[in-house]
Amino acid sequence: MAYHHGDLRRTLMAAAADAVAESGAAAISLRELARRAGVSNAAPTHHFGDKAGLLTALAAEGYDLLADTVTGARLSGGGIVEMGVAYVRFAMEHPGHFEVMFHPALHRADDEELPAARARAGDALAAGVAEYVGRRPEEGDAETARIAAWSLVHGHATLVLTGAVRTGDPQARTRAIARLLFPEDAAR
Known part of the structure; x- marks a missing residue:
């Protein structure tokens, strides 16, 4: 040992x-x-x-990794579409983290690190949506755009990870799907 x-x-x-x-x-x-x-x-x-402590730490680490991943995509100028691709790439590269991040019943309710990490990831995602909506004031509701973008990439990542959708390149498929919802970012 x-x-x-x-x-x-x-x-x-x-x-x-x-x-x-x-x-x-x-x-x-x-x-x-x-x-x-x-x-x-x-x-x-x-x-x-205990197990809940372990899974809470794993979820917090996952949110921090996700925040870094989507922030990197945003700062590289890829726009909301490439942030979505980065989100799916994160899920494919870190499936263990991804599985526990969005299941609060697995986490310790009194943990201090998890809410901070979750907020950091949420802020990183919201920053990209705010940039997108800011370039298109006629689009209006940033909250609806945020939920739409998150639903699209989270749903696609979940479908791929569970085997419900089989695709040769999940990132390329995400890019194509995201461009349907956010066509203005296709040229970025």
Whole structure:
């Protein structure tokens, strides 16, 4: 059994993300996580307390990664369409995180990091929508545009991850679908 890791918390989080992606959040256990990471059964409990603590930390990390991903797309000038593509790319690259992020019943209600990470991701997404609506004042309602954009990319990512939609390149398909809703950004 390995007792020394450079960053045991990081090792446990990576093992948890892999386990959730493979078997789902319901199937993960702290004992199995310890086995995967090659540490004592007490190590995950020491870092996360319980399964809800682990899944809360995984969700918070996911929201932070999502915020970085969509912000990068926005700052590169890709507009709302490329932010949507970045959202789906995040989901494909981090399916374990994506699975637990949007299931509050899996999280600790008293966690302080999760709401901050969720707000950061929400702000990153809202910034791109605000830019889009700001260029098109006749479009009006930024909240409706935000929900429409999020529904489109979140729904598409979920359909691909669950196998309900099979596509060779989820990002290219997302780009094509997003251009239907936001055709003005197609030339960006």
